[in-house]
Amino acid sequence: MLGLLSIIAIGFFLGMRHATDPDHVIAVTTIVSQQRKTGRAALIGAMWGVGHTLTILAVGTAIILFNLVIPVRLGLGMELSVGFMLILLGVWNLYVFFRGIPGTQPPAVGEVVHSHPHQHHGQVHEHPHTHAGAGHSHSHQHAPIASLDHRLGRFGAYQLLRPLAVGIVHGLAGSAAVALLILASIRNTHWAVAYLLVFGIGTIAGMMLITMSIASTFRAVGNRFTGFGQRLGMASGLVSLGFGLFLAYQICIVQGLFSAHPQWTPR
Numbered sequence: 001m002l003g004l005l006s007i008i009a010i011g012f013f014l015g016m017r018h019a020t021d022p023d024h025v026i027a028v029t030t031i032v033s034q035q036r037k038t039g040r041a042a043l044i045g046a047m048w049g050v051g052h053t054l055t056i057l058a059v060g061t062a063i064i065l066f067n068l069v070i071p072v073r074l075g076l077g078m079e080l081s082v083g084f085m086l087i088l089l090g091v092w093n094l095y096v097f098f099r100g101i102p103g104t105q106p107p108a109v110g111e112v113v114h115s116h117p118h119q120h121h122g123q124v125h126e127h128p129h130t131h132a133g134a135g136h137s138h139s140h141q142h143a144p145i146a147s148l149d150h151r152l153g154r155f156g157a158y159q160l161l162r163p164l165a166v167g168i169v170h171g172l173a174g175s176a177a178v179a180l181l182i183l184a185s186i187r188n189t190h191w192a193v194a195y196l197l198v199f200g201i202g203t204i205a206g207m208m209l210i211t212m213s214i215a216s217t218f219r220a221v222g223n224r225f226t227g228f229g230q231r232l233g234m235a236s237g238l239v240s241l242g243f244g245l246f247l248a249y250q251i252c253i254v255q256g257l258f259s260a261h262p263q264w265t266p267r
Contacts, residue, residue: 004191011195015202018174019049019210023082023243027166028211030089030240033233034096036219038212040159045211046204047160048167053200055171060179060196064189070176072264076257078172079264083251085169086244093237097230177266 018024028048035041062068070078178199186192218232256262 004194007186007191007195008198011198012202012205015199015204016206016209018178018199019203019206021174023086023173023247024048024170024207025210026236026240026243027086027089027170028163028207029214029236030093031163031166032211032214033093033218033236035215038215038219041211041215042208043160044163045207045209048163048170048211049200049204049207051164051167051169052171052174052203052207053167053197055168056175056178056200056203057193057196059172059175060182061193063176063179064183064192064196070266072262073257075176075264075266076251076255076262078176080248080251080257081169082173083244083247085166086240086247088244089166090237090239090241090244093233093240097234097237180266 028045031048032041032044035044063070178196182192182195186195221232251257255264
């Protein structure tokens with residue numbers, strides 16, 4: 001019993017630590033950067049953790065039970081998917097930021113253009129709108145919500161599917177390393193699978209804490225300094241883009257994904 005309890009405790013806390021990996025934190029920061037409600041941020045973190053756990057369980061269990069060996073190129077390709085995802089998230093955040101800069105559309109005669117932050121479907125953004133005489137109008141065609149967000153953002157499932165998909169991709173990159181670590185230390189297959197499940201629960205808990213902290217920080221800074229929250233969102237996009245490009249370079253060039261003799265060490 002003591003051995004099982006030790007496995008559960010170690011798996012849970014290692015799962016929480018796993019949630020703090022740089023690529024994980026960068027990815028969820030780009031998603032939560034427009035979110036100010038800690039409850040919704042925690043839900044985003046939980047969905048990321050669920051997606052990550054699903055992949056870890058599926059791939060890790062197959063490796064443990066059937067002694068599967070992942071080919072080097074496939075393993076590198078799984079890790080490269082994380083780099084591509086970080087690049088996509090970074091570009092998306094930068095697109096959102098620059099679309100929100102006032103003055104991209106010339107005002108008509110007699111109109112005054114200004115912008116202010118507000119919320120749509122739980123996300124905070126700002127966009128320019130005009131005042132003409134006693135009237136007040138604005139168009140969401142120029143809002144920094146991208147067209148996909150604008151069309152599907154009203155559906156709660158869409159807001160949850162994004163972090164779920166990101167978590168699934170991250171699970172692909174880390175499943176082999178986690179499974180191999182378990183095989184080296186836990187010989188009982190049932191306990192090894194149980195460890196995977198507890199590891200996933202710890203990852204969910206850790207990511208929930210991280211996303212709540214990020215959302216609270218963005219909200220506190222945004223309330224004190226007008227527009228600074230949007231700049232933090234831009235900064236998260238730049239970091240995500242840069243880190244994604246760095247991962248892609250490491251995998252494609254340094255580890256030689258497309259070379260004759262690629263090198264891969266699961267980590």
